Amino acid sequence: MATAHPPQQHQVKAGTLSSFPLAGPIAQWTEGQNAVETQVPGLTLHRWETPTDPTSYFLGPSICLIAQGRKRLMLGDEVFIYDAHQFLITSVDLPVVAQIIEASADKPYLGLTLSLDLRSIAQFIVSNEVPPAASNKDRLGIAVGEVSQPLLDAFQRLLGLLDNPEDISALAPLVKQEIAYRLLASDQGARLRRMTSMDTQNYQIARSIDWLKDNFDASIRVEDLAARAGMSASAFHNHFRSMTAMSPLQYQKKMRLTEARRLMLTEHMDASTAAFEVGYESPSQFSREYSRQFGAPPSRDIKNLTEVTSG
Numbered sequence: 001m002a003t004a005h006p007p008q009q010h011q012v013k014a015g016t017l018s019s020f021p022l023a024g025p026i027a028q029w030t031e032g033q034n035a036v037e038t039q040v041p042g043l044t045l046h047r048w049e050t051p052t053d054p055t056s057y058f059l060g061p062s063i064c065l066i067a068q069g070r071k072r073l074m075l076g077d078e079v080f081i082y083d084a085h086q087f088l089i090t091s092v093d094l095p096v097v098a099q100i101i102e103a104s105a106d107k108p109y110l111g112l113t114l115s116l117d118l119r120s121i122a123q124f125i126v127s128n129e130v131p132p133a134a135s136n137k138d139r140l141g142i143a144v145g146e147v148s149q150p151l152l153d154a155f156q157r158l159l160g161l162l163d164n165p166e167d168i169s170a171l172a173p174l175v176k177q178e179i180a181y182r183l184l185a186s187d188q189g190a191r192l193r194r195m196t197s198m199d200t201q202n203y204q205i206a207r208s209i210d211w212l213k214d215n216f217d218a219s220i221r222v223e224d225l226a227a228r229a230g231m232s233a234s235a236f237h238n239h240f241r242s243m244t245a246m247s248p249l250q251y252q253k254k255m256r257l258t259e260a261r262r263l264m265l266t267e268h269m270d271a272s273t274a275a276f277e278v279g280y281e282s283p284s285q286f287s288r289e290y291s292r293q294f295g296a297p298p299s300r301d302i303k304n305l306t307e308v309t310s311g
Contacts, residue, residue: 020084022067022152025159026110039165040158040172042115049108052100056294058258059096061116061195063183064088065147065155069109070102075142076245082144087151089188091118091195092141092206093213094244095254112155114179118206121180122196131185138191139202139242145188154178201239204229208240212248216255217279222248256280257293264302271298 030036030047037044042062048069064071070083074097082088083102103109124130158175161168183192194202208229212220225248226236240248260274269277275286287297294301 020067020152021156022065022112022159023110025156025162026067026112027108029162030110038162039168040161042117043158044113046111046113047108048100048103049105050100051103054097054099054295056095056097056254056258058093058255059090059098059142060093061118062090062113063116063179064090064113065111067110067112068107069100069111071098071109071111072101073098073142075140078140078142078245080142080144085147086144087147088142088144089116089183089192090142091116091191091202092209092243094141095246095251095258096142112159114155114158114176116180117176118196120176121184121192124177124180125184125193125196128181130181131189139194139239140245141195141202141243143188143191145186148182148186151179151182151186154182201229201231201235202243204231205236205239205243208236208248209244209251212252212255216252216259217277219279220248220252253289254293257290260286260290260298261294261301264298265305274298 026045026047029038030045034048035044035046054074059073065087066082066084068084070081071088073080073082073088075094080088081101100109154175158172158179161172161175183189194200195206197203208225211225211228222237223233226233229236231239237247240251244251246254256278260271260278260280263269263274263277264271271287271290272283275283280286290298290301296304
């Protein structure tokens, strides 16, 4: 029997920022709403007035900032806790469990998520002189880093564009380039560089994850995925786990369950139809694994989600 290991928590010491200017704009644009897709492509604002239950979803390449409140995010046995002093960066699609742990009506949780275009960042590195990043050998595709004042200033300018939407198409790409520059120069710069370099094994794993996203309903063999990545099966398995904190088959299972949940919630499919749609042959196996993943059987989980979103 495998030995259980306690979750590893990742926290960063609080920095010394002159202020937290993002709270005001986020509060303004999220009044009465939990999430707002803004006119700036890839920028989503969040607001919660109470702590939340753990929620499972896939988080793509992105940077997440908190202006007020506190959040816990889990990937396998890894636990990340961060607040307004830290950012969370994800360099590959990962099945995470997130929970707002500090929020109230008087001081709601206020945060933002900005999607990262890794191809654009790779081109930016090639075309510009970017300061060398501190060495970081951790290959996990997610981490917390310390928010710097220049990074905070750049996000303040990005939010400021929401007041002048006619400026977004011209200026948002420039501000996003500055954000990429600040991230590349941060304590997580080495992680981001590895993900944008076509010569690294991290890049090959990322491409395999892209393939899995498009073919999650297919039967797969690790040997076939490894061959696609130009690695041995053992090397591929080890690198995949070091980046995602799970095996390729575990990753595929979480992807299937997440997609089935979406199909039931948004396409109004019944559980059996959704199960077959994402590649399950046994509805009973689907129901068991769904309950383990989301904490309730499919019908009850979807009913709870529908009640939350409608009320």
